[in-house]
Structures are given as C-alpha cells and as structure tokens.
Amino acid sequence: xxxxxxxxxxxxxxxxxxxxxxxxDTFVIDSTFSKYQxxxxxxxxxxxxxxxxxxxxxILIFTIIDYFLYNFIHPFFSFLLGLIALLYCLKxxxxxxxxxxxxxxxxxxxxxxxSKRFEYILFVEKNEGPISIISNIFYNxxxxxxxxxxxxxxxxxxxxxxxxxxxxxxxxxKIKVDQKSKKFxxxxxxxxxxxxxxxxxxxxxxxxxxELCMNKWRTLKVQKEFYASNINLINSVxxxxxxxxxxxxxxxxxEMIIYAQSIISRSxxxxxxxxGFLVISGVFM
Numbered sequence: 427x428x429x430x431x432x433x434x435x436x437x438x439x440x441x442x443x444x445x446x447x448x449x450x451d452t453f454v455i456d457s458t459f460s461k462y463q464x465x466x467x468x469x470x471x472x473x474x475x476x477x478x479x480x481x482x483x484x485i486l487i488f489t490i491i492d493y494f495l496y497n498f499i500h501p502f503f504s505f506l507l508g509l510i511a512l513l514y515c516l517k518x519x520x521x522x523x524x525x526x527x528x529x530x531x532x533x534x535x536x537x538x539x540x541s542k543r544f545e546y547i548l549f550v551e552k553n554e555g556p557i558s559i560i561s562n563i564f565y566n567x568x569x570x571x572x573x574x575x576x577x578x579x580x581x582x583x584x585x586x587x588x589x590x591x592x593x594x595x596x597x598x599x600k601i602k603v604d605q606k607s608k609k610f611x612x613x614x615x616x617x618x619x620x621x622x623x624x625x626x627x628x629x630x631x632x633x634x635x636x637e638l639c640m641n642k643w644r645t646l647k648v649q650k651e652f653y654a655s656n657i658n659l660i661n662s663v664x665x666x667x668x669x670x671x672x673x674x675x676x677x678x679x680x681e682m683i684i685y686a687q688s689i690i691s692r693s694x695x696x697x698x699x700x701x702g703f704l705v706i707s708g709v710f711m
Contacts (some may be wrong), residue, residue: 428505428707429582433575434698436512454514455591456600458484473607477595481588488584508583515578515590517570518694525563525687527681560682563676564630564664565657567690568623569593576622576698589618612653623656626693627663634667642666664689666684 445460462480488511496504578586594610595603603611631639642662649655667689668682 428508430580430701432508432512433516433701434507435580436509437698440516453600455594456598459591459594459601461483473604474610476558477603477611480592484591485584485588488587492583511583511587512574512578515586516574519648521567521570522687525683529683530597532679532683546675560679561661561665562657563683563686564660564690567624567693568619568660569597571690571694572626572697573619573622575701576625576673577618589615592618592693608666612651616656619656620652623660629696630660630663630667630689633696634689635669638669639663639666651711 442566461474462483466476466479489509492504492507495501495507565580574586574590577589581588592611593616596615598606627639631643634677643659643666646659646662649658664686668685
C-alpha cells in the first residue's frame with residue numbers, strides 16, 4: 427500500500443503545489459556525478475565502468491539510508507525519503523509545462539533550436555522541426571512519467587533513481603558521455619523500458635483508437651537497434667492514436683499537442699486506476 431500511496435500522493439502534490447515543479451533540475455545529478463568523477467580519477471577504470479558504478483553507488487547509499495531510517499528512526503522518515511526521491515524523478519507537471527511552452531513557441535514562430543526550455547524534459551535531436559518534437563512527445567512521456575512509475579513499482583525508490591541517472595547520461599548536456607558508452611547505456615535503458623513502452627502503447631490504443639493503433643503496431647518494421655525500436659514503437663502508436671482527428675490536425679501543430687496531452691493524461695489515469703485496483707486486490711502492499 428505504501429508504494430502505491432507514494433505514487434498517488436506525489437502526483438497530487440505535483441498538481442496542487444506548483445512550486446515543486448521549479449525545484450527539480452538535472453543539476454543535482456550532474457554536480458554529484460562531477461564530484462564522483464573527481465574522486466575516482468586516480469583509479470584506472472574504463473569509461474563504461476565509471477558510468478555504471480555511479481548509479482550502483484547511489485542505489486546502495488539510498489538503500490542503506492532508507493533501511494536505517496525505517497528500522498532505527500521511524501518508518502515515517504523512510505516514507506518521506508521515498509516521497510522526496512519520487513517527486514524529484516517524476517515530472518508530469520514539468521512535462522506539461524514544456525508542452526505549453528512549445529505551443530507558445532510555435533504560435534510565435536520561435537527558433538526551437540535556440541530555446542533551452544525544451545531540452546532534457548522534452549528532448550529532441552537538434553535541428554528538428556515542430557512535427558518531430560510532437561511525434562517524440564510520446565516517448566518523452568515514457569521517460570518522464572510512465573517508466574518512472576513502472577520502475578518504482580518494480581524496484582522501489584532506489585531502482586527509480588538508478589533509471590533517472592541512466593536517463594541523464596543520454597539526455598543531459600552537462601554529462602559528457604562518449605558514443606561507445608552511450609550505446610551501452612542505451613541498451614540498458616531499452617531493456618528497462620521494454621515493458622513500460624509496450625504497456626503504455628497498449629494503453630494509448632485502449633484510451634484512443636484501438637484498431638488504428640494495433641494495426642500500426644502490427645505493421646511496424648523491426649529495427650536492429652533495440653533502443654530505437656522502443657522509441658519508434660511508442661511514437662508510432664501515439665501518432666496513430668490521433669486517428670482521423672490526427673489527420674485533420676496535421677497542419678495545426680498546437681492542436682496535435684493538445685490531443686497528445688489528452689491521450690497521455692487519459693493513459694496516466696488508466697494506469698492509476700489499475701494500480702488502485704491492484705492495491706485493493708492485495709497485489710501491492
């Protein structure tokens with residue numbers, strides 16, 4: 427029950443207390459990683475080992491602190507620690523705010539490449555236009571909302587922190603990762619996201635346009651790169667969920683964003699309903 431309650435409570439705080447959205451930044455992870463790098467400079471680790479050891483270290487430290495708080499201080503402080511970590515990792519309000527900023531930028535013909543406000547939360551490769559950003563909304567919802575919830579339910583607070591650190595390696599411009607290491611990190615992330623991507627794609631189909639989404643899913647070509655395959659799947663099914671309405675909106679990017687927001691919100695509500703049902707059934711304690 428505590429695990430599920432943390433999710434509901436964190437989401438409620440996100441929507442009730444707006445300033446929380448402004449308290450989250452990749453700076454915490456970026457600066458901690460920088461200090462970690464300085465501490466291990468004398469050791470002859472290869473680049474991939476350095477990157478993998480950091481989330482493992484964070485997970486171990488968090489687990490030890492959580493165990494100490496729960497068993498030797500009071501379970502409430504363990505709950506509070508988990509809530510703070512979840513609030514930091516879960517970003518539905520920031521995600522929606524970035525979409526609002528994107529709509530404003532499109533309306534005012536802002537140069538998206540020069541705008542920093544879309545980076546990390548609403549990531550897209552540089553020099554991509556509005557349509558590419560819109561199509562990638564669905565994968566960014568996985569990164570910022572759905573995978574965070576899934577990993578939290580499966581692995582708890584420490585596992586969720588590990589996932590967010592790996593995500594930072596790929597999308598934060600403050601942490602420099604070489605291409606070989608990035609390829610390995612992407613493989614690890616793709617394995618973590620395999621189930622949430624497919625569960626979420628099915629949810630998009632259920633809450634929007636089941637027939638079109640499933641047809642699109644069945645006809646997708648299998649890609650060699652596992653990571654790219656996940657992104658292509660969720661984005662393609664997400665766009666297919668627009669159905670006929672998406673076709674009418676294809677020349678109006680802002681209406682496409684609004685419809686995407688609606689699909690993501692309905693999908694999150696469906697996830698929360700299922701989690702609530704599983705709690706009542708005794709699956710989650």
